[in-house]
Amino acid sequence: MRPIENIVILTGAGISAESGLATFRGPDGLWEGHRVEDICTPEALARDPVLVQTFYDARRAALASVEPNAAHRALARLDAGWKGELLIVTQNVDDLHERAGAQRMLHMHGELKSALCRRCGGRSEWMDTLIDGPACPACGAPGGLRPDIVFFGEMPYQMERIEAALEDADLFVSIGTSGAVYPAAGFVQTARHYGARTLELNLDPSAGSHFFDKTRIGPASRLVVQWVDSLLGG
Numbered sequence: 128m129r130p131i132e133n134i135v136i137l138t139g140a141g142i143s144a145e146s147g148l149a150t151f152r153g154p155d156g157l158w159e160g161h162r163v164e165d166i167c168t169p170e171a172l173a174r175d176p177v178l179v180q181t182f183y184d185a186r187r188a189a190l191a192s193v194e195p196n197a198a199h200r201a202l203a204r205l206d207a208g209w210k211g212e213l214l215i216v217t218q219n220v221d222d223l224h225e226r227a228g229a230q231r232m233l234h235m236h237g238e239l240k241s242a243l244c245r246r247c248g249g250r251s252e253w254m255d256t257l258i259d260g261p262a263c264p265a266c267g268a269p270g271g272l273r274p275d276i277v278f279f280g281e282m283p284y285q286m287e288r289i290e291a292a293l294e295d296a297d298l299f300v301s302i303g304t305s306g307a308v309y310p311a312a313g314f315v316q317t318a319r320h321y322g323a324r325t326l327e328l329n330l331d332p333s334a335g336s337h338f339f340d341k342t343r344i345g346p347a348s349r350l351v352v353q354w355v356d357s358l359l360g361g
């Protein structure tokens with residue numbers, strides 16, 4: 128078996144659950160009380176912009192009251208200490224990986240702390256609310272900003288970079304994701320196809336659990352710390 132040099136890590140809402148952020152599909156199948164099709168599609172934004180902007184404004188504001196947990200910190204430690212290639216691909220729109228200190232990472236589904244201009248396509252760092260229709264910092268157009276979130280039916284960010292990393296990966300690790308949202312749910316098969324070993328760390332087995340060489344069940348704060356310690360020899 129080839130040695131592990133290149134690692135790709137996919138994270139989902141489960142890694143932020145112990146920081147106090149609700150996952151997408153809680154026990155009631157809703158995200159913070161909403162059906163995903165009412166808040167997470169371009170049609171929803173066109174139909175009810177007040178609902179969608181208010182929802183994401185609230186999610187952005189909620190980031191101020193949460194902190195990275197032990198799992199985010201462990202991945203940041205791995206990022207700093209791992210000599211080979213490493214890429215953390217997060218589906219999360221929170222900023223907890225970067226606040227923990229991770230650097231080799233990307234947000235494939237966008238970020239709460241970013242606004243996207245529907246007029247010029249510019250992406251601007253955004254800490255405030257969008258419901259009041261502020262002007263785009265890039266083009267100056269008023270009222271065209273929307274949350275910089277990849278809605279269902281839209282193309283995730285940086286897919287070429289992700290595909291290239293998956294092709295080169297010796298190890299693919301999926302953490303805290305239900306495996307219900309494509310294309311992220313298919314990354315395990317791509318990584319396997321190119322010869323990577325695959326590991327799942329999750330509270331419940333995901334939809335694609337059978338694609339992984341190994342699945343460990345438990346909270347991310349415990350499993351991720353153990354896994355990082357074993358890799359770094361800590």
Ligand code: NAD
Binds near residue numbers: 141144149220
């Ligand atoms: P999901 O809600 O569909 O699944 C969450 C998964 O995490 C489940 O498999 C669950 O068993 C697991 N989990 C829950 N608590 C855990 C814990 N303590 N430790 C380990 N695993 C735990 O989430 P998903 O697959 O990421 O859904 C995709 C979409 O949800 C993403 O596109 C993302 O943008 C959006 N989302 C993001 C956030 C966030 O940024 N924090 C929060 C909610 C939803």
